[in-house]
Each structure stands twice: as structure tokens, then as C-alpha cells.
Amino acid sequence: MSYKLKVKSLPASGRLRVKKYKKLLKKYCTQVFDLGLVTGKSGNLSMRISPDSFLITATGKSKGEITDRDLVVCKINTDSADKRASSEWRLHRAIYRARKDAKAVFHSQPPFTTIIACAKNKKIKKDIIPEAVAYLKKIEIIPYCHAGGIELAKKVGAGALRADVLLLENHGAVSFGPSIDEAVLKSVTLEFLCKLTVLSRAAGIELNSIPQKMTYDFLRQLRVKGGV
Ligand SMILES: [Zn+2]
Numbered sequence: 635m636s637y638k639l640k641v642k643s644l645p646a647s648g649r650l651r652v653k654k655y656k657k658l659l660k661k662y663c664t665q666v667f668d669l670g671l672v673t674g675k676s677g678n679l680s681m682r683i684s685p686d687s688f689l690i691t692a693t694g695k696s697k698g699e700i701t702d703r704d705l706v707v708c709k710i711n712t713d714s715a716d717k718r719a720s721s722e723w724r725l726h727r728a729i730y731r732a733r734k735d736a737k738a739v740f741h742s743q744p745p746f747t748t749i750i751a752c753a754k755n756k757k758i759k760k761d762i763i764p765e766a767v768a769y770l771k772k773i774e775i776i777p778y779c780h781a782g783g784i785e786l787a788k789k790v791g792a793g794a795l796r797a798d799v800l801l802l803e804n805h806g807a808v809s810f811g812p813s814i815d816e817a818v819l820k821s822v823t824l825e826f827l828c829k830l831t832v833l834s835r836a837a838g839i840e841l842n843s844i845p846q847k848m849t850y851d852f853l854r855q856l857r858v859k860g861g862v
Contacts, residue, residue, distance in 0.1 A: 651683060651684075652683060652689065652707065655681050655683050655689050656689065656702050656705050658681065658814060659679060659680075659681055659689060659691070659700075659705055659814065660700050660701075660702070660705070662679055662740075662814050662815075662818055663679060663691060663697040663698075663700040664697070664698065664700070665818065666679065666697055666740065666742065666818060666821075667696065667697040667698035668698070669822065670744065670745070671740075671742045671743075671744045671818075671821055671822065671825060672697045672742055672743055672744075673743060673745075674696065675694050675695060675696050676743045676806070677697055677740075677741055677742050677743055677806070678690060678691045678720035678722050678726070678740075678741045679691050679697070679738070679739070679740050679741075679814070679817075679818075680708075680720075680723075680726045680738065680739045681737065681738045681814055682710075682730055682736065682737045682738070683707070685710075686709060686710045686711055687707055687708065687709050687710060688707070688708055688710060688726060688727070688730055688739075689705050689706070689707055689708075690705070690706055690708055690719050690720050690723055690726055691704060691705060691706075691720050692704040692705065692706055692718045692719065692720065693718065693719065693720050693721050704718075706718050706719040706720075708723050708726075708727065710727055710730050710731060711731075715727075721781065721782035722741055722781065722782055724782070724783075724784060724786075724787035725739075725741060725782075725786060725787045725790045725808065726739045726741070727787070728787040728788065728790050728791030728794065729790060729791065729794045729808070729810050731791060732791045732792070732794040732795055733794050733795070733798075733810065735812055736794070736798075736810045736811070736812075737811070737812050737813055737814070738810060738811060738812075738813060738814035738816075738817040738818075739808065739809075739810040739817060740808070740809050740810070740814075740817045740818050740820075740821050741806065741807070741808045742806055742807050742808075742809070742821045742825075743805075743806035743807075744806075744807070744821065744824075744825040744828075745825075746825055746828035746829040746831075746832050747801070747806065747807045747821070747824055747825050747828045748805075748806055748807075749828065749832050750801065750828045750831060750832065751801050751802060751803055751804060751805060751806060751807065752803075752804050756775055756801065756803075758773060758827055758828065758831050759831065759841055759843065760773075760827065761843045761844050761846075761849055762827075762830065762841045762842065762843060762844065763826075763827070763830070763844075764844070764852055765823050765826070766823055766826075766827045767844065767849055767852060767853065768852075768853070768856055769816075769819060769820050769823045770799055770820065770823055770824060770827065771797070771798070771799075772796065772797040772798075772799070773797060773799045773800070773801055773824070774793040774796050774797035774799070774800045774801070775800075775801050775803060776789050776790055776793050776800050776801065776802045776803060776808075777789065777803050778802075778803040778804045778805065781805060786802070790802075790808060794810065798810050798811060798820065799820050799821075799824055801824075807821060807824055809821045809824065
């Protein structure tokens with residue numbers, strides 16, 4: 635039996651909250667599409683809107699053309715979803731279940747990140763630029779499972795306990811965080827790092843690391859400023 639939460643049945647305060655989240659989610663859908671982090675109808679975004687529900691992009695829709703009708707409410711503690719929800723709703727739900735601090739999830743398919751996700755050598759050197767040191771604390775590699783499947787959701791849920799940036803083998807990436815801004819920023823940074831990795835490998839350029847002492851010093855400064 636498919637589950638469908640009717641927004642109209644929510645009390646007025648709940649409807650206002652959903653409206654506010656829809657506006658924000660649409661803004662980020664346009665942004666990730668314009669940045670080329672999703673292509674065609676690929677990729678999906680969601681935001682936790684209450685302790686037991688999240689708003690997610692609909693299946694089969696370009697993120698460049700998302701309207702209010704293309705954003706669907708799903709329950710976190712229910713085993714079925716509105717049939718209009720992204721086919722990856724289980725993956726999003728697994729993260730919200732595993733990490734109470736996750737407020738937004740972004741499943742992307744940017745070109746350079748996807749090259750690394752498909753590469754035999756998935757090693758990415760993070761300590762080459764300060765942004766990667768700051769935003770990509772750990773990148774977890776999730777072995778290949780079919781898109782939209784229960785198995786993939788299980789592995790992503792387990793991986794989310796170890797890292798907030800996940801590279802899905804032969805598929806793409808997932809990032810999440812305490813806000814939609816941070817979830818997207820992690821994917822933007824990952825894509826930039828993967829671009830540097832792919833281009834430097836192709837050009838045969840060996841990348842230099844920031845000295846470890848400087849890395850620790852940089853992270854300490856960010857913590858003091860409240861940046862990480
Ligand atoms: Zn996918």
C-alpha cells in the first residue's frame with residue numbers, strides 16, 4: 635500500500651512550514667542544476683521538515699524545472715512512499731534514520747566525481763586545498779548496488795554513520811549536513827577536488843600536500859571561528 639501524506643491535511647502552521655521548505659528546496663534544485671552537479675533527470679535533494687518527515691524531489695523531473703508539485707513529503711518511519719517521490723527515497727530515509735543531525739541530503743552525479751566513482755583507483759588526496767580539508771573530513775566509498783534499491787539504502791545508511799560524504803561506486807555521490815547549504819557545499823567541494831584529481835592524473839602532475847602541521851593549524855582556526 636503506498637503512503638501519501640496530504641499537505642492539505644496538515645494544520646496551518648504545518649502548511650506554512652512545508653511552503654517555506656519548498657521555496658528553499660526549489661532554490662537549491664536550480665542552483666545544483668546550473669552548476670552541473672546533476673544532469674538530465676538525475677540527482678535528488680531532500681530536507682527534513684519535522685522529526686519524522688522529509689520533503690524530496692519527485693521522480694523523473696529535471697532539477698532545473700522543479701515546481702511546488704514536484705516536491706513530495708515522505709515519512710521517515712514508514713516503509714512505503716508516495717509513488718511520485720524520487721526512486722532514491724529509501725537512500726534519503728536511511729540517512730535521516732541513521733543520523734538525527736542530518737537536515738538535508740543531496741544525491742548528485744557530477745562529471746568528475748562520477749569519473750572517480752567509476753575509476754579503479756578511487757584515491758583522492760584531500761590535503762591539497764583548504765576547502766577540502768575544511769568540508770570533506772572523510773569520504774566513504776559505498777560498493778556498487780542498483781540505484782533505487784533497498785541494498786543501496788542499507789549500505790548508505792551504514793556508511794552515513796562513518797562519514798557525511800559518500801562516493802557511490804559506478805553511480806555518483808551523496809552528501810548531507812545540518813543545512814541544505816552545507817549538504818550542497820560538500821558536493822561542490824568534492825566535485826572540485828575530483829576535477830583536480832582527474833586533470834592532474836591526466837597531465838601526469840604530482841600534487842603537493844599542505845604540510846600536516848599547517849592543516850591542523852588551519853582546522854583549529856576554523857573551529858575557533860565556528861567554521862567547522
Ligand atoms: Zn542514484
